[in-house]
Amino acid sequence: MLFHLHVKNLALIDSAEVEFDDGLNILTGETGAGKSVIIGSVNIALGAKASRDLIRQGCDSAYVELVFSVTNEKKRKELERLDVIPDDDSLIIISKKIMPARSISKINGETVTSARLREITGLLIDIHGQHEHQSLLYHARHLEILDEYGKSRAAGLKQNIAEKYREYIELKKKLESMNLDQEQRLREMDFCRFEIDEIENAALKPGEEEECQSVYRRFANARKITESLAMAHEAVSADGVSKALRAVEDALQYDEGIRSIRDQLYDVDSLLSDLSREISAHMEEMTFDGEAFREVEERLDLIRNLENKYGKTIEDVLKSLEEKRKRLEELEHYDLLRVQTEKALKETEKELEKMSANLSKLRRKIAAELTEKIEDGLKELNFLDVKFAMEFRKLGHYTAAGYDEAEFMISTNPGEPVRPLGMVASGGELSRIMLAVKTVLAETDDIPTLIFDEIDAGISGRTAQMVSEKLGVIAKSHQVICITHLPQIAAMADSHFEIRKAVEEGRTTTTIRPLNREQMTEELARLLGGAEITEAVRQNAREMKELAERRKKAGKEV
Structure with a gap:
């Protein structure tokens, strides 16, 4: 899990340190306080590009450090295969120093490239941005979601298809290059002989x-x-x-x-x-x-x-x-080789077709399971009469992932046929759909830390309460770090942090601090009441926090 975050001289942050816990970590703060900077700093440490303009004015450099605790034996072995060994305390330290001319990333003190950094951190953390739900509008993403859910069952077949596809493309290119007429072939043969003799x-x-x-x-x-x-x-x-x-x-x-x-x-x-x-x-x-x-x-x-x-x-x-x-x-056996290549291409294409058909069949089976779970999750997120399915189409060509094209379909009203997501769902609905998808994927996903950056945008009321319970479910098997503006979600926090912007010695500075029980209630009251916080609002906040704790204690499933 992400154990520690240290940020120095980045944007409005002079120096900030956070120690996250297991379960659901909630980050809240006024609009403009710097919540995006906190998540942005994590993204930068994970390999995102960092503009030199982010260096705090008057400073030579900025610095971000992430400390991960890796105690899971399976995860340790995955990292060891990438030549990354946690230290004696099972910690992996990832840092990035941002300077005007360049940036330097390190893992446990060893300088690494951005590509290697992303490969390694992809095993440790996954960030879901506040606009990620919009990716559901692109149906190419739908097949990725399906394959991610069924990776344990389809990985071997997909790998075999990828290898067969490379073989298919090589043969296809070779055959396409064998288009010489007799005169061209003889001319090239003469030139080859001249070069060989030379x-x-x-x-x-x-x-x-x-x-x-x-x-x-x-x-x-x-x-x-x-x-x-x-x-x-x-x-x-x-x-x-x-x-x-x-x-x-x-x-x-x-x-x-x-x-x-x-x-x-x-x-x-x-x-x-x-x-x-x-x-x-x-x-x-x-x-x-x-x-x-x-x-x-x-x-x-x-x-x-x-x-x-x-x-x-x-x-x-x-x-x-x-x-x-x-x-x-x-060239001397040109006609024979062309016939042999044509035969090999046909045999390879036949094998590729069979393998792709097997993968497509397996995908449809996995899709039925996935869409049923997503549909159940949507009903729990206040989609009362929802139908959720996946439609498959066969591409007119092969790819390294087979020949499938797949798209999620949804109906949110009784009697209405299922239609593509982009034609039916609003922005707020897409946000809930993405959360339902993430909840299902969390069942099979072994990435220990998930960050949700305001994925609750566009929802409120009873739906917000259901979303909070969904995040609570995910937090049972993952460390969850969530930026939110909704009190219903903030109330579910196992650990709550406030991000605040203040003017100190004539300079604006963003800070982050952990909240105790009383401070959590006060922050919930701010989220509930806005500018004026009355005693009634505070009482409401206390009741909301107590209700959330009872739900967690009872282990309510959603």
Whole structure:
């Protein structure tokens, strides 16, 4: 679960820290207090783009840190497969530092890319934005919801279809490329043979270019090398060390303590003699061979010309040679290969059709189960005479997910046929439908933390009470963090936080604080009463909180 949130120098926030609990965490506050900044900071830490304009004025950088507690063994293993190991306290720390020129994300101190960050955090938290219900207007999202619900049953089949689809596309592209007429084929064969002969005649060897470059450098700098060796030979051939050795040997008869000096001088004199002979031998070998130099130069030119045409290195050129040999073989057996490719494509398409049909059949079975549960949930959310179904259509082509196109259908009035959601549901109804969907998905979803950002928009009254109970149900199996403006939902809080905006020392600052029981009641009264909070409003707030607690204690199911 999301255990701790720390935000510093972001927008109106100077410094804010929150410790969330299990169950239902509610965030409330006046309009404009900065509720969106709190959820925005979480989004930023999870990989969303962060504008440098979000850095608090007068600060060099902004910082967001999320601390997740991971105690579930299955979740730990999933993270370990991504090379993420919780620390000794089962914590994973995700941070993002936002600077004017760039942003840096880290997981347990290790810098990560945005793509890797999203992959990892996708196992830990899911955010449902206040306008997410509008995605229900796009029926492409409906199939995603269905597959998400049935992922445990359909995952293997979907993976097999994706692999078969890739094979199908590759064969299709290959067949489409086999459209040469006889004249084009013969022309390409001649060109292939020319290129193959050109590379083969060169008889290239791996590492040859480096060897030729070394010989070329030696020839090109022969005079400089000879001059340098002559200077070295003169230096090591000087008799200074020999004179020193003779002098020390004369003195040795008077002082045995300098014997080690004599021995060292002897070793140095012997070493210099050997070195002088080795330099002389190398100088004798350093004869400039003009013909050999031209041969090396021409060989290097040939190698570099082939590299310019066929690859950056000799290895690339040799790889290109194998590809051209393969292409020539294809061209020489062009008609046979085309027939074989056509046959393979038909067989693959037949298998893909069968697999897609099996997936479609399974999806319809899962859809019947899903829509029944959503319909039950909608009835509990004050859709009294609702019918909810899913309509399937077969696409005219295959995809990596089969050939299905699916759309949710709904009827909210008796006697009316089911129709697409976008033609029937209002914004407030879509919000409730999305909540019903999320409630059902929560039964199979193993993501531990769910954030709802004002998903209760457009509802009130009895419906709001039912929504609060739905969130309570989800919070039994997930940590739920919910921003709301409705007292019915806020009353269900296991933990309640107030987001407040105030002016301190001439600067506007957003803060967040946990509320105790009395403060929760006062905040509920504010949500109920608006500008004027009377004792009657406070009493109403107390009764609302007590009722919510009795419902939770009784474990009422919705």
